[in-house]
Amino acid sequence: MLVNSATSFQKTIISPRRPRSLYFNDDTYVGFVPGGQIEVIAIDPERGGMFYIFNRLERGKTPRIRRSESCLTCHATAQMNGVPQLVVESVVPGITGGGEVAFRRDLSGHAVPLDDRFGGWLVTGAPQSLKHRGNILIEWTKGKAVERVIQPGELYNPARYPLPTSDILPHLLQEHQVGFINRAVAASYRTRVLLHENGGKAEPVTAELEKLARELVRYLLFADEVPLPKGGVAGSKEFKADFLAKRRIASNGHSLRDLDLETRLMRFRCSYMIESPAFAGLPGPLRRQVDRELALALAPDPVRKDYAYLPAEEKRMIREILENTLTFPLKVPTE
Template identity: 50%
Template structure:
C-alpha cells in the first residue's frame, strides 16, 4: 500500500511537470507577475509599517525578528533550522550558523544571524512574492525589496515553473554545500519520511530514526561518509528565538508547501486556458482542469499522506498551542486543525489550507471544480472507492466543518 501511494503521488507530480509548458511564462500576459501590484500579506504589512500602524523592536537582532513575526501572526515556535546552503545567503549558512525559518499559512520568514531577512508571502493570484532586506541598525523602518534571483529556484521544476515554494533535502558537506540531493521536484505530505530533512536540524523526532537530518557528509573514494551533528552541538540556541527545530512544524511546513505549489500551478494554468479561449474553456482544457481539480481534492483530503512513525509524534507543546489558536471551529467544536499525531497528522482529514490565500486565489472555474469533487468524495450515500480510507463518520464531520467555515461553497453543498 505504501508503494502504491508513493507511485500515485509521483505519477501526479510527473504529470504536472509534463504539462509545464501549457501556460505562458509567469512574467507575460495574462499573468504579468512583475507588473501587477502584489496583494500578499507582507506587502500590506509593509504599508502598515510605513504608516506607523506596526511598531517594531529595534533593540537587537533577536528582538527585531521576534517583533516582525509577532506583527505577522507567525509563531516563533514554528522555528526550523537549516544548515544547507540552499539560500541566497549561502556564504553565511553552515552547520555552525544555521538559517532559521518561521511560517504561518501565508507568510514564510527566513533569518540568518548577522545577515538579511528573507520573506516569501503568498499572493492569492500571483503565487510566491519574494522579499529580502537588511535588519535595520539605526531604528529606521526596514526596506524590503523584491528579490528577482529567487526565481532561479522558486520558479523551476520544483514548483511547476510558477512562483512557488521550495523545500530541499540534501546531504550537505562540512560547510553546508550539497553533496547529494533527494526528492527533486516533489513536495507535500506524500514524500517518504526517509527522503526528508537532509540539511536540516531536527528535534523531537521520537520514533522517527530513518531520516536525513542532523548530519553532514564527507566525500571519500568509498563514497559519502556521514558525520552526525546533534542539534545544538555546533551552535548555540541562545542566538535563536527558541531552543528547538521540532519535527511537527517541519511536517506541517512540508504539507503546506505541497498544497501551495499545487494551488498556484492550478491558478496559472486556469488563467492561461481562459485567456486562450477569451474567457471560455475548450473541451480539452476543461478536461485537463477536471484532472487537476481531482489532484487538488486528493491532496486536500490527505489521500496520499505517508503514515507517521511508530509511536506517533509528540510535537512541541508551545507550537501546538500557537497552531491551534487559529482554528476555524465547526459543529461540536471540531476543526480541521485538530491534531491526531498517532498515525497521521489530523483527526479531520481535510487540509486547513482550504482557508489559505493560495486556495482563495483559485479562479472560480477551478475552485468550483474542487468544491464539486469534495462534495462527491464526502458523500457517504454514494461511497467513492478512491476515498474509502475516510470512515462515514469522518466524512459527515468534514462536511459539517466545511459548511460552517468555508466561504463560497455552492448552495446546497
C-alpha cells in the same frame, strides 16, 4: 526550524556552523541567518511566491524592503514551468554547507516518504522510530564520503537564534502546506493559460479543469499521506498551542486544525489550508470544479473509489466543519 544546507541566496554565510532559521504561518515564510539579511516569502493567491529581502531591523530606522528576483533561479525553474513556488528539498551538506547529496528536489507534500525528508535540516523532538535524513553531515575521510550524525547546537551557539529547537511537528506541517501551495499555484496558472487560449471560456477545457480539481481535492483530503512512525509524534507544546489558536471551531466543537499525531497528521483529513488565501485565490472556473469534486468526495453515498479510505463518520464530521466555518457549498451536483 533550522536548516544548515546552503540553499539560499545567502549561501556564503550558511553552514552547519551557522544554520538558517525559518518561521512560517499559512501564507508567509521568514528566513533569518545571524549576521545576514531577513528573507521573506509571501504567498500571493494569484501569482504564487513573492520574494523579499531586507536588512535586520534597527531601532529608529525604517528597513528598506526590496523584491528579490534572484530567488526565482531556484523557485521558478523550468521543471516548475516558471511558476513561482516553494522548495523543500533534501540536501545533505558538508561542513561548509554545500550540498554533497541532493534528492527529491521536485517533490513536495505529505506523500513524500519520511525517510527521504529533512536532508540538510536539523530536527528535534523526533521519536527514534522515525527514520529521516535530518541531522546528517557528510565528511570526507581518506577520499570517501562518510555520513556523520550531528546534534542541534553541536556546531553553533543556539543563543544566537530566537528559538533553539527545530521541532518535528512544524517540519511535518510545513511539508504538507508547501505541497498544497505548490499544487494550488500551479493549477491556478494552468487554468489561466487554458482560459486565455480559449477566449476566456471554460466549457472547452472542462475535462482538464476537472482533472486539476480532482488532483487538488485528493491532496486536500490527504489521499496519499504517508503514515507517521509507530508511536506517532509528540510535537512542541508551544508550537501546538500557537497552531491551535487559529482554530475555526464548528458547532460540533471540532476544527480542521485538530491534530491526530498518532498515525497521521490531522484528526479530520481535510486540510486546514482550505481556509488559506492560496485556496481562496483559485480562479473561478477551477474553484467551481473543486467545490463540485469536494462535494462528491464527501457525499455519504455513493462512496467514490478515490475516497474510499475516508470512513463515513469522518466525512460527516468534515462536512459539518466546512459548512459551519466556511459556509461551504457542499451540494452534490445532479447533472
